[in-house]
Amino acid sequence: MGLTSNKVLVLAIAIAVVLFIGTVWLWPRLARTNWRAVSGRVGLLLFTQVALFACVGLAANQAFGFYASWADLFGQETDQGIVVDHSANGSTGGPLQVVSTSDVPGVKATRPETGGQVQKVDIVGRKSHIATPAYVYLPPEYFQPQYRTRTFPVAVVMTGYPGTARALVAKLQYPSTAQGLAKDGRAQPMILVMLRPTVAPPRDTECVDVPGGPQAETFFAKDLPEAVLGHYRAGKRPESWGVIGDSTGGYCAIKLAMHHPNVYAAAAGLSPYYKAPIDPTTGDLFHGDDRLRNRADLFWLLKHEKAPDTSLLVTSSKVGEHNYDATMKFIQQVQATNLTRISSIILGSGGHNFNTWRREVPPALQWLGGRLTDH
Incomplete structure (x- = not known):
């Protein structure tokens, strides 16, 4: 799927929604102070934020046409x-x-x-x-x-x-x-x-x-x-x-x-x-x-x-x-x-x-x- 494909944007949004729901659902179980619980909270927050930024970036790229392809984005055109x-x-x-x-x-x-x-x-x-x-x-x-x-x-x-x-x-x-x-x-x-x-x-x-x-x-x-x-x-x-x-x-x-x-x-x-x-x-x-x-x-x-x-x-x-x-x-x-x-x-x-x-x-x-x- 191409960088400007609507399917990529929809997939990114779906992943972000799943991670958000997963964070809310799992947060009470990760309320402890041991290293596993802390690592779990950090991981959930990190992945959710990355997914949200990806959604915003993909939407902005579709709106303003900054990059045409993955190769263009990574300087490999x-x-x-x-x-x-x-x-x-x-x-x-x-x-x-x-x-x-x-x-x-x-x-x-x-x-x-x-x-x-x-x-x-x-x-x-x-x-x-x-x-x-x-x-x-x-x-x-x-x-x-x-x-x-x-x-x-x-x-x-x-x-x-x-x-x-x-x-x-x-x-x-x-x-x-x-x-x-x-x-x-x-x-x-x-x-x-x-x-x-x-x-x-x-x-x-x-x-x-x-x-x-x-x-x-x-x-x-x-x-x-x-x-x-x-x-x-x-x-x-x-x-x-x-x-x-x-x-x-x-x-x-x-x-x-x-x-x-x-x-x-x-x-x-x-x-x-x-x-x-x-x-x-x-x-x-x-x-x-x-x-x-x-x-x-x-x-x-x-x-x-x-x-x-x-x-x-x-x-x-x-x-x-x-x-x-x-x-x-x-x-x-x-x-x-x-x-x-x-x-x-x-x-x-x-x-x-x-x-x-x-x-x-x-x-x-x-x-x-x-x-x-x-x-």
Whole structure:
């Protein structure tokens, strides 16, 4: 049974309930002061607490999509290979390979022409040599005959750390949200490329080109657009490309647009931070390279380098988010540049979690779509 299986959660709850009942039932018999009775009480309490923590952890993982599998949880993820595409067109080459296709969750349609399609893909970076899985949402218009020569704008969507790409589809509901916005005329049809910023798991690279290590920024700035353009009818100009993410993905999104305005014309950061952290999950990202360290600090970038010609959206909440003060400071500094354009979503309250981001995804996608073209 998989880590995210409902059966695992139900089994954990059942075990916790049995241990709780057993503790209540056996406690009077273990009321003595000899070592066996004391050991019995300690054992019952310990196992019951562990079972309760397991239930909470499994439920939280299902709600927030931190880990996709047992291997992912224990840092033994092996999903790095490239699956050969045996699709109808017989294509077997290229940096992007389609593994499987499915309907859009939450959309009642049986054909891609009416409901769109979600494709699971494997991507290999030709420059970075990074291999990572992703999900691609194609809107219904992509399959309709009248749009067969049209190119579509692309939004790269990133999770937080550690995150799972599947959570962007099932939990944050990006495809169904994008489909609904386009259907209502509030946003244009877009291709969504959904993946985690953790392209060298389990390490958190913060979308940095680590000296002697994973070239994560190169992957997102060069390899990923190249792979998508080689496989889909996507717009080739920067005005057709945007990037959006939450938490770590939000930081990466804003940084990529600021570092590479010739690639991404717009970026939306949901609950982002503005400087790459150094902690046990990241390791040494910079290896003494002060320029690399400085450029990973977006406040330093605004102060010391020419402001990029790009559009940014940042979000926070007055109560519940730790990035509120930093976000307000970032907005002020961007406004002072008179070149980079800045927008914001500031909620009255909302924590650093999926519930908050679900409130921000629809207006953020609408904002992003309004700044991209299909050419």
